[in-house]
Amino acid sequence: MRLMGHPATWGAIALTTSLFASTALIAAAPTAPAKAAAKPAVSAPAASAKAATSPAHAPGYNTERNAYFGDLHVHTKLSFDAYIFNVRASPDDAYRFAKGEGIGHPGGYNIRLTGGPLDFVAVTDHAEYIGSMEEANRPNSVLSRLPITQGLFSTDPKEIGAAFTRIVTAFAFGGLPPEFQDKSIQSRAWKEIQDAAAKHNDPGRFTALVGYEYTSAPDGRNMHRNVIFRTSKVSELPYSAVQSANPEDLWRTMDVWRKGGVESLAIPHNMNGSDGMMFQTTKFDGTPMDKAYADMRRRNEPIAEMTQIKGTSDTHPSLSPNDEWANFEIMESYIGSTRAVTKFSGGYVRQALKDGLVMQETKGFNPFKFGFIGSSDTHLAAPGLVDDRDYHGKVGRVDSTPAQRGSVPNNGAKSWDDPNAAVGANNARFQSWGASGLAGVWAEENTREAIYSALRRRETFATSGPRMRVRFFASHDYASDILKDRNVVSQAYAKGVPMGSDLLGVKGKTPKFIVWGVRDPNSGYLQRAQVVKGWVENGVAKEKVFDVACSDGLALDKTTSRCPDNGATVNTATCETSRFKGDAEMRTLWTDPEFNPRQRAFYYVRILENPSCRWSTWDAIRNGTPPAPNLPKTIVERAWSSPIWYEPKA
Amino acid sequence: MTFTDRFERLPGPLKSGLREPLTHFLLIGALLFGGGLIFKAQQRPVIVVNTQDVAQMAEYWELQSQRPPTREELTAMVRERVDEEILAREAQRLGLDQDDLIIRRRLAQKMAFAGQDVAPIPEPSPRTLESYYDRTRQTYAEPAHLTLRHAFFSVERTEGDPRLAAEAALATTRSGQTPVSDPFMLALTYADVSAIELLRDYGPEFAQLAEKAPLGTWVGPVASPFGWHVVRIESRRPARIPPFNDVKSEVRDAYMAEQRQAANAGFMAKLRKRYRIEVAEAPA
Numbered sequence: 001m002r003l004m005g006h007p008a009t010w011g012a013i014a015l016t017t018s019l020f021a022s023t024a025l026i027a028a029a030p031t032a033p034a035k036a037a038a039k040p041a042v043s044a045p046a047a048s049a050k051a052a053t054s055p056a057h058a059p060g061y062n063t064e065r066n067a068y069f070g071d072l073h074v075h076t077k078l079s080f081d082a083y084i085f086n087v088r089a090s091p092d093d094a095y096r097f098a099k100g101e102g103i104g105h106p107g108g109y110n111i112r113l114t115g116g117p118l119d120f121v122a123v124t125d126h127a128e129y130i131g132s133m134e135e136a137n138r139p140n141s142v143l144s145r146l147p148i149t150q151g152l153f154s155t156d157p158k159e160i161g162a163a164f165t166r167i168v169t170a171f172a173f174g175g176l177p178p179e180f181q182d183k184s185i186q187s188r189a190w191k192e193i194q195d196a197a198a199k200h201n202d203p204g205r206f207t208a209l210v211g212y213e214y215t216s217a218p219d220g221r222n223m224h225r226n227v228i229f230r231t232s233k234v235s236e237l238p239y240s241a242v243q244s245a246n247p248e249d250l251w252r253t254m255d256v257w258r259k260g261g262v263e264s265l266a267i268p269h270n271m272n273g274s275d276g277m278m279f280q281t282t283k284f285d286g287t288p289m290d291k292a293y294a295d296m297r298r299r300n301e302p303i304a305e306m307t308q309i310k311g312t313s314d315t316h317p318s319l320s321p322n323d324e325w326a327n328f329e330i331m332e333s334y335i336g337s338t339r340a341v342t343k344f345s346g347g348y349v350r351q352a353l354k355d356g357l358v359m360q361e362t363k364g365f366n367p368f369k370f371g372f373i374g375s376s377d378t379h380l381a382a383p384g385l386v387d388d389r390d391y392h393g394k395v396g397r398v399d400s401t402p403a404q405r406g407s408v409p410n411n412g413a414k415s416w417d418d419p420n421a422a423v424g425a426n427n428a429r430f431q432s433w434g435a436s437g438l439a440g441v442w443a444e445e446n447t448r449e450a451i452y453s454a455l456r457r458r459e460t461f462a463t464s465g466p467r468m469r470v471r472f473f474a475s476h477d478y479a480s481d482i483l484k485d486r487n488v489v490s491q492a493y494a495k496g497v498p499m500g501s502d503l504l505g506v507k508g509k510t511p512k513f514i515v516w517g518v519r520d521p522n523s524g525y526l527q528r529a530q531v532v533k534g535w536v537e538n539g540v541a542k543e544k545v546f547d548v549a550c551s552d553g554l555a556l557d558k559t560t561s562r563c564p565d566n567g568a569t570v571n572t573a574t575c576e577t578s579r580f581k582g583d584a585e586m587r588t589l590w591t592d593p594e595f596n597p598r599q600r601a602f603y604y605v606r607i608l609e610n611p612s613c614r615w616s617t618w619d620a621i622r623n624g625t626p627p628a629p630n631l632p633k634t635i636v637e638r639a640w641s642s643p644i645w646y647e648p649k650a
Numbered sequence: 651m652t653f654t655d656r657f658e659r660l661p662g663p664l665k666s667g668l669r670e671p672l673t674h675f676l677l678i679g680a681l682l683f684g685g686g687l688i689f690k691a692q693q694r695p696v697i698v699v700n701t702q703d704v705a706q707m708a709e710y711w712e713l714q715s716q717r718p719p720t721r722e723e724l725t726a727m728v729r730e731r732v733d734e735e736i737l738a739r740e741a742q743r744l745g746l747d748q749d750d751l752i753i754r755r756r757l758a759q760k761m762a763f764a765g766q767d768v769a770p771i772p773e774p775s776p777r778t779l780e781s782y783y784d785r786t787r788q789t790y791a792e793p794a795h796l797t798l799r800h801a802f803f804s805v806e807r808t809e810g811d812p813r814l815a816a817e818a819a820l821a822t823t824r825s826g827q828t829p830v831s832d833p834f835m836l837a838l839t840y841a842d843v844s845a846i847e848l849l850r851d852y853g854p855e856f857a858q859l860a861e862k863a864p865l866g867t868w869v870g871p872v873a874s875p876f877g878w879h880v881v882r883i884e885s886r887r888p889a890r891i892p893p894f895n896d897v898k899s900e901v902r903d904a905y906m907a908e909q910r911q912a913a914n915a916g917f918m919a920k921l922r923k924r925y926r927i928e929v930a931e932a933p934a
Contacts, residue, residue, distance in 0.1 A: 059795075059841060059842030059843070060837075060840065060841065060842060060843060061841065062837050062839075064837070066836075066837055067835070067836075115850070116846070116849070116850030116851075117846070117850070137759070138763070139759060139760040139763045139764075140760075140763075150752075151752045151756075153759075154755075204842070205844070469835050469836070471835060483833060484833070485833065486830060486831050486832070486833055488833040489833075516835060518835045518836070518876060519875070519876075521851070521852075521853055521874070521875030521876070583805075583806050584804070584805050584806055584875060584876050584877065585804060585805075585806050585835065585876060586806070587806075587833070
């Protein structure tokens with residue numbers, strides 16, 4: 001849930017979620033989820049075994065699997081906040097946009113996807129009060145006559161803020177009037193979403209998945225998930241945070257759906273705004289986790305969205321002091337508020353993976369075993385609009401101009417020293433947002449079943465926007481010249497495992513890793529490939545970042561595990577980057593120099609581009625003013641593979 | 651006893667007083683005044699709260715509070731409703747609704763809504779649709795689709811220049827050999843790929859070559875952002891515009907959407923005609 005940065009807002013959010021929690025008690029108790037709880041755990045592999053093998057293949061079928069790029073986090077006018085932000089684009093518009101057509105931006109201009117059409121998209125509107133704002137703005141509808149909806153739909157950003165606060169406050173004090181729970185409004189919106197997906201799904205060419213966002217935020221701590229369905233067979237209505245703010249209730253519900261033949265998975269996001277709650281090492285209610293809990297979580301949450309516009313949740317500089325690239329698009333506030341996050345552990349995926357290893361070691365189960373994707377969280381119905389060169393914010397009328405985003409001096413001032421130039425506290429929040437988030441998957445073909453199966457088996461990767469391709473395999477048996485083999489990919493699959501998998505220990509053998517990255521032709525060149533390793537040593541989780549391949553023929557320093565600087569630069573007055581620096585692709589067969597066969601570990605790849613201008617610098621150049629002094633002028637775009645877990649021989 | 655008899659029996663001074671024209675005047679005046687009062691009372695605007703309204707208020711209360719309202723609560727609700735109505739009417743009487751941004755916006759919204767999508771769009775005849783398709787056929791254009799294979803020579807290869815390697819590989823194809831590719835992360839064979847996908851993934855040179863190259867023979871080398879390629883197009887379905895029958899339902903949707911849009915725009919245009927619009931020059 002995107003919440004406006006009104007000063008009063010965040011107090012209201014805290015109250016909001018206590019409402020969610022209390023309704024949970026009413027709603028969740030007697031219904032189906034409780035039943036599921038009594039009969040837990042279909043085993044995890046059962047779900048992934050469902051990968052469809054249809055006899056006829058779609059165009060583009062490739063046994064070695066293709067990289068497909070998509071966005072699994074997209075809001076349209078059916079989301080209550082997007083509607084208030086003046087967004088009027090529909091799910092249909094979102095899919096049209098993903099296919100390359102132009103749509104309107106609430107700021108009064110047209111937007112179009114750079115970099116060509118996407119391969120797959122899910123529209124994921126907030127399930128809570130879905131479709132109700134559009135209904136409330138329809139004259140003579142029941143909702144339009146309620147006092148709370150009067151004067152709610154303004155085009156003035158200040159009034160939008162007030163409207164937003166009003167709705168959020170209403171959540172807090174006893175909830176929105178019961179008219180908002182009208183099932184027919186929800187059904188109509190849910191049908192519109194399914195119809196748009198059905199219309200645009202085109203096996204072999206474009207995949208439209210049906211989904212929604214479950215928007216739980218107890219005390220403002222972000223516990224949001226996107227629920228994605230495998231096929232057109234979906235739940236009758238979304239299960240929302242109005243029913244329960246406890247994600248365990250969502251998972252139980254998904255288990256029930258699964259038993260009824262409705263297959264879905266949930267993707268948590270913005271753990272950075274959860275104040276340590278998303279990956280806390282206890283259950284929602286603070287009681288200890290157990291194996292049944294870990295199984296349920298992994299069965300329902302095979303992947304995590306670790307980068308999006310509201311920041312990147314790989315790791316925080318304070319959690320990874322030895323990672324020079326940790327400080328990347330870090331957002332240190334609650335979602336939709338200026339309230340500062342106080343607890344970073346539990347809010348970032350790397351730490352969670354480490355905690356998972358420790359739990360596996362000490363308790364025999366691992367609740368945090370997931371792959372990575374990125375997505376945009378656009379509220380403009382504009383999937384994949386995450387190019388720093390062409391950034392349009394994501395909350396419609398509220399951050400549609402550079403001044404609103406804090407990338408240029410306020411009030412038309414030409415200098416940041418001008419007393420009028422100061423960026424207001426609410427708008428300062430938008431400064432820390434990044435133009436980030438795409439999901440990459442390795443799948444045989446571009447169909448719902450194939451892409452969903454890839455998500456299930458975690459053969460996925462995340463990028464900060466560019467369409468870089470990353471492959472990552474591990475095996476004990478790769479030949480030392482496998483990279484020269486023209487059948488390297490089929491060999492890699494035949495003799496090893498791809499990203500997202502477990503590699504089991506074999507006595508006397510050291511695993512070899514294929515690390516392979518290819519640049520996005522429309523973005524920068526690559527400067528280095530890295531492997532991020534986490535492991536457990538004497539019961540304590542550790543981490544280390546290894547450079548494994550250097551660009552421009554530079555030699556890796558084996559003692560520091562670092563590549564020399566390749567000298568690539570950016571002219572921040574023009575955003576021009578240095579020519580002839582960096583590689584189009586990087587490929588290496590890597591062995592862990594510190595490998596210990598008895599230590600449980602995970603490995604994931606991070607590929608770094610040469611530095612390039614951040615969106616805020618592009619905004620400033622177009623405005624003819626200097627970049628904001630408190631913001632980084634350049635960023636290092638990147639891609640992350642899903643991890644491979646090394647499991648020692650018992 | 652007649653009226654005259656009674657009058658004659660009245661005491662003298664009263665009798666003379668009643669004969670006074672001033673008395674007549676006052677009497678008639680009083681009658682008129684009293685009648686006016688009664689008339690006026692009947693002419694006062696009425697606020698009616700009927701049983702249906704009361705029932706609705708009670709129902710709404712019950713939805714909110716999970717219990718029916720007490721008699722006192724209901725009375726208070728009715729009083730509030732009446733007060734609100736009175737205040738609203740008085741505000742209107744005083745013209746307080748003029749120049750109010752929110753009221754104006756709401757009215758405009760209601761009017762716009764009233765004018766939108768009102769007239770049903772008649773189902774178009776097949777002939778109408780076909781002529782619409784003829785005018786808009788370009789929107790249904792499909793890119794060329796190809797079956798191809800290629801060999802790739804990476805700009806990052808360590809042995810030799812990739813372009814020369816590609817040329818050498820191309821030369822070997824003259825003697826019927828299959829060129830040996832560097833490992834490549836994208837596919838080396840495509841059973842069915844669109845020209846748009848090739849453009850996106852390999853850039854314009856590659857895409858153009860793929861659209862023009864002769865079938866069944868190795869051609870190149872051609873550059874991409876990744877390196878050099880030699881390409882063999884196995885088959886090609888040229889870019890085309892699908893026939894009407896293949897896209898009938900899309901054509902209908904587009905036609906209906908356009909008609910609806912036109913009707914809505916026409917409504918606004920008709921209203922605009924009723925006004926002369928004067929806009930001051932925008933301040934510099």
